[in-house]
Amino acid sequence: MSGPHVSFTESARRTVRMEAEAVMALEPRIGEAFSRACEIFLHTQGRVIVTGMGKSGHVATKIAATLASTGTPSFFVHPGEASHGDMGMITAQDSVLALSNSGTTAELVMLIPLLKRLGVPLVSMTGNPESTLARAADAHIDSGVATEACPLDLAPTSSTTTSLVLGDALAIALLEARGFTAEDFAFSHPGGALGRKLLLKVEDVMRSGSAVPRVSIDTPLASALLEISNKGLGMTTVLDGDRLAGVFTDGDLRRALDARIDINATAIGNIMTRHALTVDTGTLAAEAMRIMDDNRVSALVVLDDSGEIAGVVHLLGLLHAGIA
Structure with missing residues (x-):
């Protein structure tokens, strides 16, 4: 009908x-x-x-x-x-x-x-x-x-x-x-996108322990490349003793190869990037993402309260966590 x-x-x-x-x-x-x-x-x-x-x-x-x-x-x-x-x-x-x-x-x-x-x-x-x-x-x-x-x-x-x-x-x-505040709202919505952006910290998504690539400043480039390959982050931290001296990234490698350096004879400390970008463990993951975007990098070293390496936060880890 x-x-x-x-x-x-x-x-x-x-x-x-x-x-x-x-x-x-x-x-x-x-x-x-x-x-x-x-x-x-x-x-x-x-x-x-x-x-x-x-x-x-x-x-x-x-x-x-x-x-x-x-x-x-x-x-x-x-x-x-x-x-x-x-x-x-x-x-x-x-x-x-x-x-x-x-x-x-x-x-x-x-x-x-x-x-x-x-x-x-x-x-x-x-x-x-x-x-x-x-x-x-x-x-x-x-x-x-x-x-x-x-x-x-x-x-x-x-x-x-x-x-x-x-x-x-x-x-x-x-x-x-x-x-x-927005932070208060996020606490009421921890499972949502806003909650992830406002509550998730880098310590929740960073690589830590043995998953962090580490070499000393006198490590030959060839050995450093093996560490980079094994850890799969496209970079490695470079240490002077127990302290962060710098980082070596894919960009540094391209520049080193363009300069035709000897990868077996050149120490990583001579070609690394000094004054590496770092964040602390309590930094919001969304803030880490912003720092990466602003500086066109894909990883940041995470330092603990004593200034020692706590981990590395990578762009892919942030994306997988829903921070975009």
């Missing part, structure tokens, strides 16, 4: 237009009540509990996740389960953000006296400022829309979009108030 002829693209464009208009209508409403909600969440000693039923519940889950990842400890509690034992997840140190387009959702209204008894601050986000939930709240955020994008004005569409946007607005306002 097929319905009347519709233009998919026109329907989609109308939906986007209506939801964009609903979002833009939020801006003039953001004022004292929104600030009061932010103050409540900012001074919450426990966690921000986000709750909602149905589609509002799905939005609430996302808002809780966004808050948690941006510096505001938060989690979702299902209101239906709350009245069957999960109220125990809410403590007097917490605050609650309750989402309901109508503001009269029975499962949420049922929680109001319980939250009041605990002394838990309540922030509501509804489309009806005169609703039961809105009037009971310590701060009410108006997420109302003139009409849903659904042509029947039934399916939650524009209203869920405005709730999502207001949730993001809360999260970002709190993030800025807390001075939340």
